Amino acid sequence: MSSRPQSPQESLTPKARIVLYWMDLAGVAVFAISGALAAMQARLDLFGVLVLAAITAIGGGTLRDLLLGRHPIFWMRDTRYIKVIGLTALFTALLANSWGHLLATGNGALVIADTLGLALFALCGAEIAEEAGKSRLVVVLLGTITASGGGVMRDLLTSQVPLLLRRDIYASAAIGGIAGYLALRALGLPRQAAFIAGMLMVVALRLAALRYGWQLPAPQLSS
Incomplete structure (x- = not known):
């Protein structure tokens, strides 16, 4: 099997790209x-x-664009991303006291939305790397960076151990979904169908891990 993804000439349909664009803005929010x-x-x-x-919202995508040499960076080309972030952050700050229970990180709706955002960012980042002609390994890495890079920066700036480095099935869910996407593409599945299937894999892995308490093993030093 070739170490490079299939030709990027077969792309998502214009209608699918419009849907993904608005989903991307929702994920940013x-x-x-x-x-x-x-x-x-x-x-x-x-x-x-x-x-x-x-x-948190655009750190991963920014790092991806820098590594790929894509200029201008996506949020410089389309300032809607910055506007969505600003409005969302202000909205959250204003409602934190009165509606804090709705915005809590453990809230079911927010967890599901976060999972969908993770899946979307992972597959979008992977597709961008694939269209740049990168190897499959780089596609997986850049898709994972897109999905989880902002969260790592957030955790470091708030003196937390990044979620990426804990036992949680988070970045590993993104890796699994991207690997599934590439495997389906290698088997000849159309890109749009493989993209959706990859997203569903990420969502299924993440939600199943939360539901059943799955965690990666954590090696321990003997005392």
């Missing part, structure tokens, strides 16, 4: 809420809330 909540838990001021919301 969900991740911005996550960053804003982390900033408030760390007792940062309003500017800190906005900064952390932005870093």
Whole structure:
């Protein structure tokens, strides 16, 4: 099997790209809420809330574009991303006291939305790397960076061990979904169908891990 993905000439349909674009904005909003909540838990001021919301929402995609040499970076080409982040962060800050239970990180609806955002970012990042002609390994890595890079930056800035480095099935769910997408593409499945299947794999892995308490093994040093 070739070490490179199939030719990117077969792309998603224009209609599918429009749907994915609006889903992408929704995913940015969900991740911005996550960053804003982390900033408030760390007792940062309003500017800190906005900064952390932005870093969480677009940090991974920014790192991906820098590594691929894509200029201008996606949020510089389309400022809707920044506008969505700003409005979402302000909305979260204003409603945190009165509707805090709805915005809590353990809220079921927010967990599902976060999982959908993870899946979408992972597969979008993978597709961008694939269209750039990168090897399958690089496609997996850049898709995972797109999905979880912002969360790593958020955790580091709030003095937390990044979720990526804990036992949680999070980045590993993204890796599994991207690997599934590439496997289906190698078997000849059309890109759009493989993309959807890859997203469903990420969602299934993440939600099953949360439901059944699945965790990766954590090697321990003997005392």
